[in-house]
Structures are given as structure tokens and as C-alpha cells.
Amino acid sequence: THSWDREAIQLIQTLIPKETVLFIADAKIGFDSFRNCMTATVNSKTIITVNPGKDITAIFSYIYIFRTPKLTLATDISMCCCCCAVDSISDVYTVRELKQKAQESPEAFFGITYSFISRLDLDSSLSKVIKTRCSRCKYQVTEDIQNCTNPSCPGRDQALSVSTVFDLWVDITDHTGTLQACTLRSPVAEKTLGCTVEEFTSLTENGRTALRWKFLLERCKIYVLPSAKLRGGIKGTILACALADPGEVKQYMSALL
Known part of the structure; x- marks a missing residue:
């Protein structure tokens, strides 16, 4: 050898x-x-x-959304958002522009939007905020089963290994409209919220409400993968999200005028 x-x-x-x-x-x-x-x-x-160069972002999106067999599109995208290099994303869109391009373009694309978080149900029941997924393929499962039920899971014949993750629905809004039911999942959700799933579950109801209002109706810089291929219209997957820098927002708003 x-x-x-x-x-x-x-x-x-x-x-x-x-x-x-x-x-x-x-x-x-x-x-x-x-x-x-x-x-x-x-x-x-x-x-x-x-993982060579900046173009891997587009390659990842193609692999996960269009080439991975027998997985739901939601699962494909949740896996994709863990891999994309957000530093390579630079195009800025309004919500209306994101929707229009998603409807018109057959190719997946990524963008930045400076928008408000208009829905973030952190104070809902834990079962609506946190899900159990297979550690190998990220497919949603229940802990009482022995093997992953996803037929394409690489470890389907092995003992089930699970992880408990954030699985949130988020609406993002700007002066042009609202992009509803965007997914915000771990590990992006943990980085956005600044806490782990374990830390979140230990919060009191008041603590979860306080965390919600840290972001709700606040202007954020959001990296998003929109898609028109899901039933129910245009949706999106959040790849990164943080409270927007006021200087960046001022520069962005000035460019719109």
C-alpha cells in the first residue's frame, strides 16, 4: 500500500x-x-x-435541495443551512425582491435582508420550539423508536442516535412585505439566540418571553435561502441572523432612496 x-x-x-x-x-x-x-x-x-473557495455555497444548495433523494425538502434545507458559508453571501434584497426572485428563478440563491422579526414564538410550548432529530441525517424522529425512519439515513440499520434541536418558525418583515414561516433551526438558532437548547429549557416562562422580545420587532441582518418549491408559497431558511448594526442599516436605507 x-x-x-x-x-x-x-x-x-x-x-x-x-x-x-x-x-x-x-x-x-x-x-x-x-x-x-x-x-x-x-x-x-x-x-x-x-470545501474549496466561496462557490461551495451554491454547490451545497444544489446537492441538498435538488440531488438528495428521498428526503423532504424541509430536511434538505435544514441540513444545507448548517453548511453554507455566509461570508460568501453579499447580495442585499428587500422582502419583495426575495419573493419575486424566488418565483422567477429556477436556481437556488442566497441573500441578505435588513428586516424586522415579526414572529418568533419562543414562549410557545416546548414541543413547538424544540424537536428531536436523527443525529446522522437530521430527520425528525421520536426517541421511543430503535432506528431512524428515514430510508436514506446512512445509519438506518444502526441504533438510533438523536439530538435535541431548535426548530422555529419565523416571519420577517420590511417596508415591502412579509416573508412568512421561515425556518430557524439549530445550530443557527443557538447562535442567534445566544443559548443552547439545554439553557433554553431551563428558562422560566418570563425568561423565554424576555428572550423573545430581544428580537421581536427589531431590525435584524438576516441571511436567507428563499424557495418557491415548498407547498404554500414562498418560504425561506435562515442561515444566520443577528441584530443589525445601525450604521449598516443607515447605509442600506440611504441606498434605497
Whole structure:
């Protein structure tokens, strides 16, 4: 066995299926009669780059939304939002522009909107805020089952491993309209709210209400993936969200005039 073979094997073992993009240069391509398909073989000249450059954002969206089989679109997007590099997103939209482009464009796209959070039901029952999902594929499950019920889960034949995560519905509003029922899920929700699921569940009702009003009706800088492919019209997935910097908002509003 060559040293580069061992290195390649060790590298591949660290990668997460369907959550990694690879750029591979100088691999040998040939037909494998045993597998009855074309295969790639690495050698001493092969260079493998993990998650290369800014364009991985678009690649991730394509993989998760259009190519992942047998998963619901909601599950695909929830997985996608964990992977996208928000630093590569720079286009700013009003809510109306997000809706129009989502309706007109067949391609997934990402954008920034400086909008108000007009719905954030943190003081609802915990079952409406927190969900249990399979740790491997993020599919929603109940803890009383033995195996994941998602037929495409990579660990479907293994003992169920679960994680408890935020799963919120958020409305975002600006002077042009409202984008309703956007999803805000872990880990983005934890970073946005500034607390873990465990910390949130330990809050009193007054504490949850106070956390809600920290964001409700406040202007936020929101990175969003809108989609017209879900039933019920235009929806979106929040990739990052934080209270907007007043200087940025002033510059943005001035550009609209």
C-alpha cells in the first residue's frame, strides 16, 4: 500500500457524507468492471481540496435541495443551512425582491435582508420550539423508536442516535412585505439566540418571553435561502441572523432612496 493511499483513506474517513464538497485534481479515471461504472483512483499526483473557495455555497444548495433523494425538502434545507458559508453571501434584497426572485428563478440563491422579526414564538410550548432529530441525517424522529425512519439515513440499520434541536418558525418583515414561516433551526438558532437548547429549557416562562422580545420587532441582518418549491408559497431558511448594526442599516436605507 502506498503512503498516499493511507493518507487518502484517513482523509475520507474524517469526511461527513453529503456535507462535504471535494475538488480533486489529477485523479485517474477508469471503468471498473466489478462495480460496472466509472471510478476515480488517487495516486501520488492527486490533490484533494476539501470545501474549496466561496462557490461551495451554491454547490451545497444544489446537492441538498435538488440531488438528495428521498428526503423532504424541509430536511434538505435544514441540513444545507448548517453548511453554507455566509461570508460568501453579499447580495442585499428587500422582502419583495426575495419573493419575486424566488418565483422567477429556477436556481437556488442566497441573500441578505435588513428586516424586522415579526414572529418568533419562543414562549410557545416546548414541543413547538424544540424537536428531536436523527443525529446522522437530521430527520425528525421520536426517541421511543430503535432506528431512524428515514430510508436514506446512512445509519438506518444502526441504533438510533438523536439530538435535541431548535426548530422555529419565523416571519420577517420590511417596508415591502412579509416573508412568512421561515425556518430557524439549530445550530443557527443557538447562535442567534445566544443559548443552547439545554439553557433554553431551563428558562422560566418570563425568561423565554424576555428572550423573545430581544428580537421581536427589531431590525435584524438576516441571511436567507428563499424557495418557491415548498407547498404554500414562498418560504425561506435562515442561515444566520443577528441584530443589525445601525450604521449598516443607515447605509442600506440611504441606498434605497
